[in-house]
Amino acid sequence: MSRPRIVIVGAGFAGYRTARTLSRLARGAAEIVLINPNDYFLYVPLLPEVATGVLEPRRATVSLTGTLPEVRLVLGEVHRIDLDRRRVGLTDPEGSPHDLGYDRLVLAAGSVNKLLPVPGVTEHAHGFRSLPEALYLRDHITRQLELAAATDDPGERAERCTFVVVGAGYTGTEVAAHGKLFTDELARQNSVLRDREPPRWLLLDLAPRVLPELAEHMSHTATRVLVRRGVEVGTGTSVEEAAKEGVHLTDGRFVPTRSLIWCVGVRPDPLVADLGLPTEQGRLIVDEYLAVPGHPEVLACGDAAAVPDLSQPGRITPMTAQHAWRQGRRAACNIAASYGQGERRPYLARDLGFAVDLGGFQAAANPRGIPLSGPAAKAVTRGYHLLAMPGNRVRTGADWVLDAVLPRQAAHLGLVPAHAVPLENTAPETPVLRDR
Structure with missing residues (x-):
């Protein structure tokens, strides 16, 4: 049988x-x-670090055939x-x-990715849910700063050095926090950009605060770190229309940019x-x-x-x-x-707390309801990820150590073209800009 x-x-x-x-x-x-x-499990929480050069891309993936020997994989x-x-x-x-x-x-x-009916978004924005999207963003950021250094037009340089993140939830907050550190370091390594204004990052959301779904202390910690780092946090504000040369915001402003990162939820x-x-x-x-x-x-x-x-x-x-x-x-x-093994039981939800990695030595966490920030929260955050990951723990830890002592490598590899990560394959939703 x-x-x-x-x-x-x-x-x-x-x-x-x-x-x-x-x-x-x-x-x-x-x-x-x-x-x-795909033939891998993607550990999504590490994607911001992949996109900003902290981790090698394979660190966020775990082989399905290598870790599930009793399972038949069908691609x-x-x-x-x-x-x-x-x-x-x-x-x-x-x-x-x-x-x-x-x-x-x-x-x-x-x-x-959730796509909202905002004109121009499908043509000019890119999402952040997959490994190709993270790799594309890493190349895109690097390329924009290199092109900014090569131009003599101050307006074009400002556009290329401006990055707009829509959605101040878990994903968008981490992308903006890590992204600002990444571009600041790349600018310091570039002789043309070193003595100019640092790259500009904006984090936008219609919600009244950053991380609206999480505890207020985590929101306050993240906002404090972002503002101190130089990220412009725009709560109660979002994108009204996107164009090649920039974005029109709901508060009437126009922001010249070549980089629109879509993190409004799923x-x-x-x-x-x-x-x-x-x-x-x-x-x-x-x-x-x-x-x-x-x-x-x-x-x-x-x-x-x-x-x-x-x-x-x-x-x-x-x-x-x-x-x-x-x-x-x-x-x-x-x-x-x-099949007769054990007893069927209901799913009981338990809140174990959340952790948000803000780059550098900064994080916000509330394990078991205990509010933490700074290096303590960072230790909890990375410890949690190492425990939760079903593989690559040693390699991931090694990358973290190397990032703490060595400068990040700036190289535009061109592995993922823009047409390979379109946002337009996501159906429109009702116009409420929130990350999950």
Whole structure:
């Protein structure tokens, strides 16, 4: 008799944790299939450090085949799920269609950049959710400063040395904080830019404060560090229109720039809407056991799922890596329970706190509700990442040590062209500019 097949769609925090836990719980009892466009798990919180030269790009990736030996990896993009026939349709990287059956399905497709109906954004902005986007931004920043040093036009030089980040949530705040340090160092290394005005960074959000979703002390810490570093923080302000030569802001100002970085948040993968099942805030409705009502063989977790927050009745868990990671483990345990191993249990959300890396020796954190800032928060932040990462800990730690004692290398490698990371593949959303 053939073994039952468990198919997991997506290898983000939720999908990877599901596969890793199942490879231990269901080893030999079931065939575990993981479908993902790439052969790596991406540790997204490290992308700002990849984009600003602190970490080598591979440090943010963990090999799926190397760390999930009991899991069959299928490279491809899922474009169709037939719930009645229990089939998954996908297209592999070379464009060939494939079809897989399943006995259990875990939908952990994650999320994509959220695009708002702001004129010019799709043509002139770039998102920050993937490794190619981080690599593109690193090259783009380096190239802009090199071109600024090469021109004799003061206006063009100012445009190229100005960087606008939209969205002052977790991602945007880290990008602006790390980016300012990076460009200041590159400018110091350039004989033409060294004695001129330092590169200009703006961080914009319609929210009344930076990090609006997190504790106020973290917001105050981040704002203090950003302002002291020279970042212009514009709360209650955003981009009204983007153009090649700059951006028009909602407060009436025009900022000349060649760099618009879009960090306004995320939305669930479009695959969720294509299922035709009930959703909440665009996320697939599941019960407290992560199962889809009417389809007990299907579980969903992470950003794709509207998981009930049992600690706050009537609410769903936020779209964070912390919840996705723990939901992945719970989904795996509940699937194993359906095969007679253990007991099915509900997902219980627990807030372990957050950590925001602000570059240099600065960070903001609140582990277990304890407010921290400065070097202490930095130690907690990096310690947390090393513990949470499923691989590359030694190499990542080594890169951090080298960055503390050596200057960063400024080299435009040209690995990712602009057309390879378009923002236009994200559907428009309602006009509320917030990072998650």
